Amino acid sequence: MMLNLIIAASFIVLISLSSWRSKSLTLSGAIGAMFVGIFIYSGFSWQGLVLLGCFFGSSSYVSKYKAKLKTNVMYIIEKGDQRDIVQVIANGGIPASLGLLTLLLPSFEDVFLIGFCVSLAAATSDTWASEIGTLSKKDPRMLFTLKTVPRGTSGAVSSLGTSAGLLGAMFISAVSILLFSLSPYFFLYIIFMGFLGNIFDTILGQTIQIKYCCSACQKITEKQVHCRVKGEKLHRYSFLTNDSVNISSIILATLLSILFF
Incomplete structure (x- = not known):
């Protein structure tokens, strides 16, 4: 067992460092990914690492993908596509x-496993929706007001982004069923709960994500400082x-999946 742990830890370190080298x-972010990978392996073995790798x-x-076509949204988003430790924890902290918890409370292994699969399905659904949605030829609309806004705006939806989010949840759900030999019922359950995370x-x-209006160019952005000036907070x-x-x-999404398990 100790040998397996050493091999797994070495594999996790290697992948994390390779991801750092490839930017x-x-x-x-690489350091954070090491801890996330080790915690996931401790509870869900190699199958958990494979699912994490799929995400x-x-x-x-x-x-x-088509990064050059996404440059027009870089003024909106707070960070680029190179993930730091905060982004790694934001997406991988719950699965980890x-x-x-599975290691500490093995009697709840089944319920934690479903929560694990749903958490990665939610993370994948959101990421696919955000990244692929920015390639939409039409500007997205805000979910509640239906107001047209620039691509990349948080809280906005498009048919392309929504479809991508659903496919992301389906992808993780399908892999989960294969890796953990889950019943067909959980295929739909993980898709639904994962996509629900994207809706959340x-x-x-x-509603409550911070956005700023640049004092210089008047563009709406997630960056507090834009055009080298401090922006004005949009919503109090x-x-x-x-x-x-x-x-x-x-x-x-994870709590709901556990609650209704």
Whole structure:
């Protein structure tokens, strides 16, 4: 067992450092990914690492896919496609926590496993929706007001982004069924709960995520400083960053999946 752990830890370190070298992760992001991978392995063995790899690999791919066409949204989003430790924890912190809980409370392994699969389905659904949605030929609309906004705006939806989010949840669900030999019922359950996490992300992104209006160019952005000047906060009661929205939506979807398990 110790040998398996050493092999797994070495594999996790190697992949994390390779991701740093390829600029998919910052150095802090690579360090965070090591801990996330080790915690997930501790609870869900190699199958958990494979599912994590499906999320990370596919998310890195869609982030870099047609990157030149996404440059027009860089003024909006707070961070680029190279993930730091905060982004790693925002997407992988809940799956890692469930891995640790499974190790500590093995009698709840089944329920934690479903929560784990749903948490990665939610993270994948949101990432695919965000990254592929920015390639939409039509500007998206805000979920509640249906107002047309620039691509990349948090809380906005498009048919392309929504379809991509659904496919992301389906992808993780299908792999989960194969890896963990789950019943066909859970295929639909993981899809539904994972995609629900994407919807939560959209709602939180529109309502309480912080956005600023640049004092110089008047563009709406997630960046507090834009055009080298401090922007004006759009909504008085908004307080969540994009990373906070991500982890909050994953928590909500995961808790609901466990509650209705």
